[in-house]
Amino acid sequence: MTPPRARVLRWTLASALLWLALLACREVPEPHPEAPQLPAATNLLMLVSDTLRADALSCYGGEAVTPAICSLAERGTLFEVAYSAAPWTLPSAVTLFTGAPPGRYQRPGDPGRGTENLYRVPGQEVLLAEVLAERGWLVQRRVENGVAAQGNSLQGFADTRYSAARAREARARWGRELAFEAEDPRYDRVWWLLERLLESPEPQQPFFYLHWLQDPHAAYRPPDHLQRRLEFGPRRLPQDLDFYLGLGHRNRPEKGRRKIREVGPDLSPAELELVRDLYLREVESVDERVGAILSALERSGRLDDTLVLFTSDHGEALGEHGNFLHGVSLQEELVRIPILLAGPGVPPGTRVRTPVAHRDVVPTLAAAVGVAQSALTTADGGRDLRELANSPELQPPMAVHLSSPDRLQEEAIVLGDLKLIARSDQSVSLYDLAQDPGEAQDLASSRPEETERLLQLLRRARADSRPVVRGDEDAAELERAARETEQELRAIGYID
Numbered sequence: 001m002t003p004p005r006a007r008v009l010r011w012t013l014a015s016a017l018l019w020l021a022l023l024a025c026r027e028v029p030e031p032h033p034e035a036p037q038l039p040a041a042t043n044l045l046m047l048v049s050d051t052l053r054a055d056a057l058s059c060y061g062g063e064a065v066t067p068a069i070c071s072l073a074e075r076g077t078l079f080e081v082a083y084s085a086a087p088w089t090l091p092s093a094v095t096l097f098t099g100a101p102p103g104r105y106q107r108p109g110d111p112g113r114g115t116e117n118l119y120r121v122p123g124q125e126v127l128l129a130e131v132l133a134e135r136g137w138l139v140q141r142r143v144e145n146g147v148a149a150q151g152n153s154l155q156g157f158a159d160t161r162y163s164a165a166r167a168r169e170a171r172a173r174w175g176r177e178l179a180f181e182a183e184d185p186r187y188d189r190v191w192w193l194l195e196r197l198l199e200s201p202e203p204q205q206p207f208f209y210l211h212w213l214q215d216p217h218a219a220y221r222p223p224d225h226l227q228r229r230l231e232f233g234p235r236r237l238p239q240d241l242d243f244y245l246g247l248g249h250r251n252r253p254e255k256g257r258r259k260i261r262e263v264g265p266d267l268s269p270a271e272l273e274l275v276r277d278l279y280l281r282e283v284e285s286v287d288e289r290v291g292a293i294l295s296a297l298e299r300s301g302r303l304d305d306t307l308v309l310f311t312s313d314h315g316e317a318l319g320e321h322g323n324f325l326h327g328v329s330l331q332e333e334l335v336r337i338p339i340l341l342a343g344p345g346v347p348p349g350t351r352v353r354t355p356v357a358h359r360d361v362v363p364t365l366a367a368a369v370g371v372a373q374s375a376l377t378t379a380d381g382g383r384d385l386r387e388l389a390n391s392p393e394l395q396p397p398m399a400v401h402l403s404s405p406d407r408l409q410e411e412a413i414v415l416g417d418l419k420l421i422a423r424s425d426q427s428v429s430l431y432d433l434a435q436d437p438g439e440a441q442d443l444a445s446s447r448p449e450e451t452e453r454l455l456q457l458l459r460r461a462r463a464d465s466r467p468v469v470r471g472d473e474d475a476a477e478l479e480r481a482a483r484e485t486e487q488e489l490r491a492i493g494y495i496d
């Protein structure tokens with residue numbers, strides 16, 4: 001039991017925090033006069049791992065062995081409580097690359113094609129990648145999940161063309177040196193970046209590289225060398241290993257693939273444990289790829305002047321709240337993602353407990369390379385995470401808004417330890433995440449004042465998320481976007 005005085009103090013602090021946040025909610029404060037001037041970065045390296053829950057990583061208390069990703073926490077700062085804007089790829093990517101809430105770019109889709117709503121960032125918006133490309137930077141990307149590109153938020157990045165044959169050649173040349181020799185098509189997909197780093201041009205041009213890894217997105221099929229850690233034999237499960245390796249978004253029994261949303265509720269605890277183990281081993285395979293990238297960056301001699309950001313686009317339900325996969329709720333397992341930052345101006349070995357969000361990513365990257373927020377047309381509600389890491393005491397609390405207006409009839413707001421979920425049927429739930437991280441105990445009726453204050457924050461965030469149209473969209477463009485998005489969603493198994 002918490003002593004009564006401590007509880008009163010906590011209440012008082014929580015109450016003061018709420019009022020402060022009401023004043024400060026996503027209205028970005030002027031830099032504090034005492035805030036230190038931070039050194040600039042020359043290059044940016046952004047790594048995104050699709051569907052990676054923060055609590056899988058060892059430095060977030062998880063069971064996956066992830067020394068490479070977690071080395072960023074030693075060399076830089078780990079944000080313990082970080083949120084994506086939405087629980088699935090498309091709206092999440094919109095916020096990650098614009099710094100704006102996804103609702104601003106929501107557009108009508110085509111229900112006949114399985115896309116009731118789309119996200120479309122108009123071409124005339126000015127994004128960070130475009131500004132840097134204009135300034136002569138090498139701005140290149142490979143995004144393995146085609147859905148992430150469907151919001152048109154990757155404007156400014158040149159898509160790399162890199163053949164499998166070239167990847168094999170690069171692996172033969174540098175694989176041993178990087179201890180990265182696995183013959184796996186998924187591993188081969190990062191070789192474009194390894195080669196760029198290892199053969200950086202002279203004179204050195206500043207770069208902004210983005211690599212978006214598809215893993216650990218379902219199906220959870222870790223590479224063979226990591227499957228060996230599973231000890232499948234002694235588990236004595238009712239199906240053979242291929243059955244569990246085939247669980248994912250698709251339902252094609254003839255090909256050994258089953259939809260985990262259909263099969264999941266009937267899995268035994270031992271089977272569920274195997275599914276979680278498969279997911280964790282796939283996370284370890286992501287770590288091996290990140291390790292190779294960081295190693296190549298170090299060999300390039302550009303480690304010290306490169307700001308590295310590692311994150312994920314959303315989490316994954318592995319049976320929590322009866323759910324599997326993602327996109328189905330705003331509960332913690334679907335929106336808590338890692339954010340790790342290392343490089344110029346980032347304090348090493350630091351852990352930040354203040355909740356942060358993907359909306360802070362673009363302002364952070366922009367500030368690090370000297371691009372004023374006023375040069376960007378979309379990033380208006382985030383803050384520089386380097387400043388937060390250096391002087392958390394100078395930063396006012398900021399609420400985090402979660403939504404997926406295309407799919408969910410609910411929105412959420414997080415402030416400190418409190419999280420409020422409001423549904424379209426007017427029902428609300430309030431959770432104290434410090435006491436109840438599994439969101440099992442609804443406190444809305446027992447703490448009405450805090451519930452009302454968070455509802456006020458939510459109304460503000462909602463007003464900030466209204467669709468904006470910049471005037472260059474036409475029906476043919478949206479029709480083409482709907483068609484392309486349908487193809488991508490079908491390819492990944494989201495539409496049958």
Ligand SMILES: [Zn+2]
Nearest residue numbers: 050051089313
């Ligand atoms: Zn995703």
